[in-house]
Amino acid sequence: MGDVTIxxxxxxxxxxxxxxxxxWELVDESPFAKIKIPSGDVKRVRYLSQDEEAxxxxxxxxxxxxxxxxxxxxxxxxxxxxxxEWNQVNIFSKMIILETSKNGQPxxxxxxxxxxxxxxxxxxxxxxxxxxxxxxxxxxFNRSWVGKSFRDARKDAGIKDFRxxxxxxxxxxxxxxxxxxxxxxxGLAGHKDIxxxxxxxxxxxxxxxxxxxxxxxxxxxxxxxxxxxxxECRKLLI
Numbered sequence: 648m649g650d651v652t653i654x655x656x657x658x659x660x661x662x663x664x665x666x667x668x669x670x671w672e673l674v675d676e677s678p679f680a681k682i683k684i685p686s687g688d689v690k691r692v693r694y695l696s697q698d699e700e701a702x703x704x705x706x707x708x709x710x711x712x713x714x715x716x717x718x719x720x721x722x723x724x725x726x727x728x729x730x731x732e733w734n735q736v737n738i739f740s741k742m743i744i745l746e747t748s749k750n751g752q753p754x755x756x757x758x759x760x761x762x763x764x765x766x767x768x769x770x771x772x773x774x775x776x777x778x779x780x781x782x783x784x785x786x787x788f789n790r791s792w793v794g795k796s797f798r799d800a801r802k803d804a805g806i807k808d809f810r811x812x813x814x815x816x817x818x819x820x821x822x823x824x825x826x827x828x829x830x831x832x833x834g835l836a837g838h839k840d841i842x843x844x845x846x847x848x849x850x851x852x853x854x855x856x857x858x859x860x861x862x863x864x865x866x867x868x869x870x871x872x873x874x875x876x877x878x879e880c881r882k883l884l885i
Contacts, residue, residue, distance in 0.1 A: 654684060657679075657684045658684060660679075661677065661679040661684065664677035664678070664679060665677065691813075691816065692816050692820060692846055692847060692850075693808065693809060693810075693813040693816050693817075694813070694816055694817040694820035694821065695806075695809070695817050699804070699806050699809070702804040702805060702806065703715070703800065703801065703804045703806060705804070706800050706803040706804045707800050708796065708800070711793070711796055711797065711800065713765045713769070713779075714728055714729070714779060714788075714793065715797070715814065716761055716762065716765060717762050717765065717766075718811070718814040718815065718818070719814050719817055719818055720758075720759040720761055720762050720818065721743060721756045721758070721759075721762060721818070722756065722815050722818035722819060722835060722836045722837070723743070723745075723756065723815075724812070724815060725790060725793065725794065725811050725812070726790065727745060728778075728779065729777075729779050729787045729788045729789075729790055729793060730777070730787050731743070731777070731778040731779065732776045732777055732778065733770065733773060733776055733777075733778060734776070736766055736770070736778060738763070738766060738767055738770055741757060741758040741763050742755055742756070742757055742758065743755065743756045743757075743758065743762075752837070752839065754837040756835060756837075757835075766778065793811075794811055797811045798811075815836070818835075818836065819832050819836055819844065819847050820847055820850055822835065823847040823848070823850045824850050829841065829844045829845060829847070829848060830844075832844050832847065
């Protein structure tokens, strides 16, 4: 069991104790009151290389490819995607609107051209209220089934150490690598704390290099001294 899994399990247990104290009045105190839960390794950054991306897309079954594309190009979690309903999709304004995200806040994501084309096509053939649902009664795809199908495709593509949730890391990483600033990435990913987004900062060294050149734009003490020395030299030559 990994550090992150342990962290999640302990937080769930702490939450259960808090419910037992404040809501259900089953217990009087929590064993977590005097201990600090270890944070674990929450700074994982795993994204697909170009070759991995091509290999994965080639082996994905037809029904799964739209789900993976939406995950990669919106940063939405699997639970958000499989439970996405058409009333949360605005084809005309090209926006996906979640009333409540993982952090408890509303979250809106603009569609890329690929995502818009996928959803527009699916909208024409919709059978129920769910975007990825089945049957006229409207049931969303089973999360475990989708997860297993993705793992099978990943193995067929020869990709190691890559989970469905890493598609969210792939989304953030590619944005940063292409010059997006961290605050914009945080807004698109729905990060409540910018510290979560800062794990991707090292992926944009060129952005840092270009930013630091601001110090050499215009006049500063170094350039002023250099210009004055240059003028003095010209006078001596004349």
